[in-house]
Amino acid sequence: RTRVAVLISGRGSNMEALIEAARDPAFPAEIVLVLSNKPDAAGLQTARDAGIAALAIDHRPYRGDREAHERAIDAALSEAGIECVCLAGYMRLLTPFLTGRWAGRMLNIHPSLLPAYPGLHTHERVLKAGEKQHGCTVHLVTEVMDEGPILGQAAVPVLDGDTPDTLAARVLAEEHRLYPAMLARHARGERSPLILS
Ligand code: GAR
Numbered sequence: 273r274t275r276v277a278v279l280i281s282g283r284g285s286n287m288e289a290l291i292e293a294a295r296d297p298a299f300p301a302e303i304v305l306v307l308s309n310k311p312d313a314a315g316l317q318t319a320r321d322a323g324i325a326a327l328a329i330d331h332r333p334y335r336g337d338r339e340a341h342e343r344a345i346d347a348a349l350s351e352a353g354i355e356c357v358c359l360a361g362y363m364r365l366l367t368p369f370l371t372g373r374w375a376g377r378m379l380n381i382h383p384s385l386l387p388a389y390p391g392l393h394t395h396e397r398v399l400k401a402g403e404k405q406h407g408c409t410v411h412l413v414t415e416v417m418d419e420g421p422i423l424g425q426a427a428v429p430v431l432d433g434d435t436p437d438t439l440a441a442r443v444l445a446e447e448h449r450l451y452p453a454m455l456a457r458h459a460r461g462e463r464s465p466l467i468l469s
Contacts, residue, residue: 274459277305277354279345279362284315285444286360286381286451291322293452300459305352307345309364325352331364342370358455359413368415378413379458381451383443385409385425390418395436395443406430406439408447410454423458426450426468 276294278287287306294303306319311328319326327348334341346369349357359380371378384394386409398406407427414420426446430439450468457466 273299274301275304275353275355276301276358276455276459277307277349277352277356278303278319278358278360280306280308280313280315280360281310281363282313282315282361284313284318284360286447287315287358288318288322289448290358290360290452290455291319291324293456299452299456301356301455305348305354307348309341309362315361338365338367339369342367346370346373356455356459358451360451365417366413366415371413371415374413376412379410379423379451379455380413380418380420381447382409382411382418383440383447385427386411386418386422393436395439398430399434399436399439404430406443408443408450410450422465424450424454424466424468 278290280287291303293299294301303324306316306324306326308316308328309331311330316326316328329344329348331341355377357374357378359378385407389397405427407425409425410423412420412423426449428442428446453468
């Protein structure tokens with residue numbers, strides 16, 4: 273099984289979905305480490321409760337030296353024998369150091385149907401634009417934020433009366449399905465993009 277680390281910054285519900293899926297011994301990847309740049313991320317405790325090593329590597333002592341922070345993360349990943357990294361609500365921009373080190377072996381989940389709506393506040397922006405469809409994307413991480421080859425997507429309808437919160441909840445439910453499915457495909461070496469329906 274592929275040894276996976278999940279990088280988080282907060283709640284960690286996608287991390288939890290990955291941990292849950294990987295409890296099945298037939299799942300081709302195992303979650304062996306959770307890292308957060310925020311010591312108070314709720315997901316750290318969730319991971320520990322699930323029996324998974326969870327570590328905070330605070331970015332603040334690095335005082336804006338992003339690469340030095342990433343070197344510390346990379347050292348922890350190497351130490352744990354990690355083969356694949358899943359970003360799951362990890363809210364730091366990455367430098368070419370870390371994206372280069374993990375090229376082809378680092379996945380991200382983003383709450384929009386990329387290439388539409390990269391960046392933050394996707395649900396608000398989708399509602400403002402009057403879109404009829406929204407969703408989430410799992411892609412390989414490259415130097416450019418929210419770009420990189422798409423591994424899979426899941427779409428949801430935008431409904432009359434949606435607020436950013438109701439729409440986010442509908443998308444999040446799909447994220448929890450999509451991410452484990454895409455990690456499994458990636459770990460098995462399947463490379464063709466998939467639309468989950
Ligand atoms: C998820 O919706 C994820 O797609 C999004 O943050 C949320 C994290 O929730 N990621 C981004 O916006 C990345 N820029 P979680 O901590 O419960 O998984």
